[in-house]
Amino acid sequence: MADIVAPAYRTIPIIPALIPGAMEGKGPFVANEKINEALGFPGKLVDDWHDKAIAKMGDLLNKYRSFRVFMDACVHCGACSDKCHYFIGTQDPKNMPVARQDLMRSVYRRYFTIPGKLFPKLVGARDLTREVLDEWFNYYHQCSECRRCSVFCPYGIDTAEITMAAREILDHIGYGQKYSNEIIGKVHKIGNNLGLPGPALIDTLEGLEEDVKDATGVDVKFPIDVKGAEVLLITPSADFFAEPHIDSLIGYAKVFHATGTSWTLSSMSSEAGNFGMFIGNYDQLRTIAMRIRQAALELGVKRIVVGECGHAWRVAYSFWNTLTGVGDGADANDRFAQMLQKQLDHRYKQPSHICEFTWDMIQDERLTFDKSLNDKHIITFHDSCNVARGSRMGDLPGGQFEIPRNIIKAVANNFVEMAPNTTREQTFCCGGGGGVLTDDLLELRVKGALPRMEVLKQSVDEHGVNFMATICAICKAQFTKVLPIYGFDRKMVGGVHQLVSNAIQLGPK
Amino acid sequence: MASIVFAILFYLATLLFVVGLLYRINTYARTPAPLKIPTTPAPTTTGGVVLRMTREVVFFESLFKSNLWIWGFGMLFHASLALVTLRHLRYFTDPVWAWVEFIQPFGIYAGITMLLGLLGLWGRRLFVERIRYISTPSDHLMLLLLIGIAVSGLMMKFVAHTDVVAVKGYFLGLMHFNVQVLPSDLLLVAHLSMVVALLVVFPFSKLLHAPGVFFSPTRNQKDDPREKRHLSAWAAKLESEKN
Numbered sequence: 230m231a232d233i234v235a236p237a238y239r240t241i242p243i244i245p246a247l248i249p250g251a252m253e254g255k256g257p258f259v260a261n262e263k264i265n266e267a268l269g270f271p272g273k274l275v276d277d278w279h280d281k282a283i284a285k286m287g288d289l290l291n292k293y294r295s296f297r298v299f300m301d302a303c304v305h306c307g308a309c310s311d312k313c314h315y316f317i318g319t320q321d322p323k324n325m326p327v328a329r330q331d332l333m334r335s336v337y338r339r340y341f342t343i344p345g346k347l348f349p350k351l352v353g354a355r356d357l358t359r360e361v362l363d364e365w366f367n368y369y370h371q372c373s374e375c376r377r378c379s380v381f382c383p384y385g386i387d388t389a390e391i392t393m394a395a396r397e398i399l400d401h402i403g404y405g406q407k408y409s410n411e412i413i414g415k416v417h418k419i420g421n422n423l424g425l426p427g428p429a430l431i432d433t434l435e436g437l438e439e440d441v442k443d444a445t446g447v448d449v450k451f452p453i454d455v456k457g458a459e460v461l462l463i464t465p466s467a468d469f470f471a472e473p474h475i476d477s478l479i480g481y482a483k484v485f486h487a488t489g490t491s492w493t494l495s496s497m498s499s500e501a502g503n504f505g506m507f508i509g510n511y512d513q514l515r516t517i518a519m520r521i522r523q524a525a526l527e528l529g530v531k532r533i534v535v536g537e538c539g540h541a542w543r544v545a546y547s548f549w550n551t552l553t554g555v556g557d558g559a560d561a562n563d564r565f566a567q568m569l570q571k572q573l574d575h576r577y578k579q580p581s582h583i584c585e586f587t588w589d590m591i592q593d594e595r596l597t598f599d600k601s602l603n604d605k606h607i608i609t610f611h612d613s614c615n616v617a618r619g620s621r622m623g624d625l626p627g628g629q630f631e632i633p634r635n636i637i638k639a640v641a642n643n644f645v646e647m648a649p650n651t652t653r654e655q656t657f658c659c660g661g662g663g664g665v666l667t668d669d670l671l672e673l674r675v676k677g678a679l680p681r682m683e684v685l686k687q688s689v690d691e692h693g694v695n696f697m698a699t700i701c702a703i704c705k706a707q708f709t710k711v712l713p714i715y716g717f718d719r720k721m722v723g724g725v726h727q728l729v730s731n732a733i734q735l736g737p738k
Numbered sequence: 739m740a741s742i743v744f745a746i747l748f749y750l751a752t753l754l755f756v757v758g759l760l761y762r763i764n765t766y767a768r769t770p771a772p773l774k775i776p777t778t779p780a781p782t783t784t785g786g787v788v789l790r791m792t793r794e795v796v797f798f799e800s801l802f803k804s805n806l807w808i809w810g811f812g813m814l815f816h817a818s819l820a821l822v823t824l825r826h827l828r829y830f831t832d833p834v835w836a837w838v839e840f841i842q843p844f845g846i847y848a849g850i851t852m853l854l855g856l857l858g859l860w861g862r863r864l865f866v867e868r869i870r871y872i873s874t875p876s877d878h879l880m881l882l883l884l885i886g887i888a889v890s891g892l893m894m895k896f897v898a899h900t901d902v903v904a905v906k907g908y909f910l911g912l913m914h915f916n917v918q919v920l921p922s923d924l925l926l927v928a929h930l931s932m933v934v935a936l937l938v939v940f941p942f943s944k945l946l947h948a949p950g951v952f953f954s955p956t957r958n959q960k961d962d963p964r965e966k967r968h969l970s971a972w973a974a975k976l977e978s979e980k981n
Contacts, residue, residue: 247867292972294771295955301762302950305877306812307862307869308804322871331872344876344942352943353874379777381804383794383812384947385956387777511772515976547774547963551973558966565977566967578964618777621961626779654779655803 233672235715236318238683244311251321256367258407258669267414268513271403278402279357283340285401286394290341295390300337302384303330309378309388314657315371318676323368326378326388332364333391362404369395370406371673374507374540374663375614380654389663393509396664400508408667413504416517421466421500430496433469441479447735449479449486451494456528458493459574460485462583463501463521463545464536465702473723474705477537480726483733484587488595492534498524501541502702506548507664515552518544522553522569531574534581537724539613539701540662545580546620555580584700585622587729588632591639598732603641606696608728609688610634610644611681611708612656613701627653633700633725640732645692648684657681659699661707675711682715689717698725741920744930745912751937758941759949766953770970780961787960794957807862815855815884821848822891829902829909846895853888856881876943883932883939890929900926 239245262272275281290297309326311317316324323329331353338345338354345354355361374389399405415424425433434451441449452458462485468478485492498520505514525533533555535545550556554566556579561567573579590596610633622628630653637644651657660677688694699705699722708722781787793799798816801809825845828834860881863873894900901921911918920926939945952958 244868247871291769292772294766294769294953295775297769298766298950298953298955301944301946302954304944304947305869305872305874306801306808307866307872308801308808310868310872312804322868325868325872327872342942344939350875351879352876376777379956381800383798383801383804384951385777385794385800385954387775387956390775511973512976515973550963550967551773551969554967556964556967560967563967563969580964619775621778621780626782626961629778654777 233675233714235682235711236676236679238679238686245317245320247322248320249322252315252319252324252367252371252673253321254367255371255672256670257370257665257667259366260405260407260410264407264410264414265400265403265405267417268400268405268410270400270405270410274403278362278404281402282357282362282398283336285398286337287341289394289397290337293390293394295387296394298384299330299386299390300334300341303327303334303386306383308381308383309386312378312381313372313388314375314377314660314680315373315673315677318660318679319371319673323364324371326382329368329372330386330388330391332361332368333395336361362399365395366399366404366406369399370665370670372663373614373658373661373665373677375658376618377614377655377658380618392663393506395509396507397509400510405508406664408669409504409507409664413508413513413517416500416504416520420497420520422502422504423466423469425466425469425499427496427499430469430494430499434494437475437479437482441482445735447486449482449735451478451482452492453494454496454528455491455493458491458528458530460490460492460532460534460586461521461525461528461530462492462494462534462536463498463524463541463580464494464583465501465538465541466499467702467706468536469499471702471706472709473720473727474537474702476727476730477724478726480724480728480730480733481536481583483730483735484583484590484596484726487733487735488590493528493530495524495528497527501535501538501545503541503544504664506540506544514544514548518549518552518555521549522555525555526569526572529572531572532577532581533573533579534583534586536583537700537702537726539615539703540619541702542582542700543615543619546582549580582622582632584632584636584725587726588623588636591636597734598640598729599734600640600642600732602732603728604643606641606728607643607645607692607694608637608641608696608698609647609685609692609694610637610652610725611647611659611697611699611704611722612652613699613704614656614658614662616700617654617656630654633698636725637698637728640728645688645694647688651680651684659701659704659707660711662701662703666703666707671710674707675714678707678711678715682711682717685717686715695721696728697722698728699723700725740922740927741908741917744920744934745917747934748912748930751934755937755940762941762946763949763953766950770972771955771959772970772973774959774961774963774968775955776959776961777956778961780959782961784960787958791952791958795951808859811855811858811862813855814851815859818848818852818855821845822852829906830913832906832910849888849892849895853885853892856885856888860885880939880943880945883936887929887932887936890925890932894925894929898923898925
């Protein structure tokens with residue numbers, strides 16, 4: 230892995246030439262029997278994988294309108310073909326969104342459409358052979374489910390939905406990915422993606438209290454399992470000890486402290502991330518999300534707030550209400566959801582993003598900042614893909630772009646934007662999202678970061694940017710790893726609440 | 739003879755087109771969308787969704803963001819096709835509706851711009867490496883079919899006129915299950931054969947993008963998951979089983 234070097238920046242952002250097969254055989258590790266069986270999947274590739282895969286595909290076509298419509302609607306117009314960061318970085322044509330979809334669509338046509346059954350060659354239909362299956366495993370694990378392609382598709386075809394379906398089929402026949410499935414196993418067993426057990430977590434939090442006391446002289450608490458607290462904070466477990474994530478956790482705690490909010494973490498439900506989405510499995514998605522419901526009910530909290538985490542916020546914002554009832558507006562006779570929704574305080578959005586919480590407090594003038602404490606930073610903001618294209622903050626569409634930027638501008642003096650066609654809804658994925666944040670995919674991750682690194686370089690050269698703020702645990706981990714490969718300081722990346730933490734005034738107002 | 743053959747072909751093709759399309763639309767409508775997946779930022783109200791969908795269907799908003807060449811050729815083709823199709827209503831109405839009369843002259847030029855749009859799209863498919871890579875034989879044939887329809891139609895207008903009065907008589911007859919005589923010139927036979935082919939392939943091909951776009955959850959869903967609980971029937975069953 231040491232020989233992986235960053236690809237050269239493109240001098241003008243031209244569309245790269247195709248290099249067929251550039252990323253062939255560069256997929257991730259396959260999950261072993263123990264990992265798969267822990268999730269109820271077959272341990273290894275089953276003998277009748279062909280029939281099982283086709284049957285599962287038929288099942289998904291009947292369960293998901295997205296999958297059904299997206300299989301039919303594509304006209305091969307090419308609108309998406311130059312939009313994927315993995316295609317731009319690897320130049321492998323099968324990393325073009327449409328070509329990635331066609332790996333599945335060709336099989337769909339062969340088994341589920343009349344022209345594909347009658348004239349396979351004519352319509353580009355293929356039998357599901359072992360080679361095709363391996364191709365699925367390889368290329369559907371070179372997609373970060375970032376939805377950038379779906380912004381540009383005239384029919385809104387979202388490759389993420391097809392990647393999820395592919396991974397679901399693969400898991401169903403015992404051909405899962407090690408990284409995602411292993412992590413899901415840890416959530417079930419221990420409660421978070423990192424496998425950090427309760428006592429270790431409590432230790433860590435006590436250590437943090439001491440650190441913050443040493444640094445500020447103030448007793449900022451990091452409460453855990455406090456019954457009757459107002460706010461339950463659900464945050465990615467990386468926030469508990471990874472750098473720079475932990476600085477944002479300190480930021481959240483300071484905001485809660487400064488506003489006198491009673492809050493708690495949960496040792497049972499100590500993970501915001503939900504890898505069930507990455508593998509497209511509704512049961513896993515739901516089971517993992519149920520821990521949050523359970524913690525909220527047990528602790529009797531009034532509000533649920535989610536820390537800085539991209540895909541987690543998409544799941545929380547878009548799916549939690551459906552999966553677990555965390556939200557509002559359930560039918561009066563929907564007992565499952567009402568049980569929780571009656572407990573929650575609906576003067577606030579349920580769930581809320583920590584940025585929504587902090588921004589509300591800033592607007593209510595309940596927080597004070599010394600902006601000069603961030604003067605050493607010239608800051609830019611990287612929109613995380615799933616926050617940008619799969620969620621919202623606040624009341625208005627696009628709040629997910631404005632609120633984090635508003636916070637940065639409230640706590641720091643120097644803020645500049647990166648190139649407009651790479652931010653907001655058109656933002657590029659960091660290269661590590663959607664279940665690819667693993668060292669066995671490092672080459673993919675480095676190459677996939679190219680488009681973001683190009684515009685970062687531009688803003689470094691033109692504006693002297695030295696800090697890229699983001700609100701996603703995966704972005705933070707991915708950039709920490711790839712920034713040095715592109716010749717940047719790894720400490721350039723950090724959280725929005727890291728900046729909040731730097732500038733917040735904890736003394737009495 | 740040709741009159742009878744075409745009568746049968748048109749009846750069958752129309753039947754296949756209508757039934758096939760209804761079947762497909764029914765499948766899309768019946769398939770649940772269990773999760774909220776609008777591509778955000780998305781409208782939060784039904785009115786907003788209608789506007790978004792209108793911009794998408796009428797102006798190809800997303801395509802505009804993506805690539806001005808594809809957008810330009812695509813727009814040219816689709817807008818022209820719409821005009822040309824409406825112009826053809828004069829073969830099915832007697833007396834011809836006033837607004838159809840009004841668009842006649844534009845409809846004729848639209849035949850030419852439609853051809854230009856199609857040639858542009860085909861040119862991209864042939865000469866842009868990425869798009870050539872993703873093209874299947876049927877993608878090329880579909881364009882050729884449409885180009886053939888446009889060219890044969892234009893030739894009847896500008897090169898070798900056909901007896902349009904008789905053509906109109908024939909189609910009005912078909913609508914009343916009364917088969918009249920169809921002029922038997924080659925261009926007309928070619929033109930109508932290709933139209934029949936288009937009707938037949940429509941419900942089985944990528945032409946399903948036309949109804950499909952209206953069912954695309956990333957475009958037609960409201961962004962309100964926190965405000966209202968969204969639950970599909972099969973997902974609701976999981977709750978009754980486990981809780």
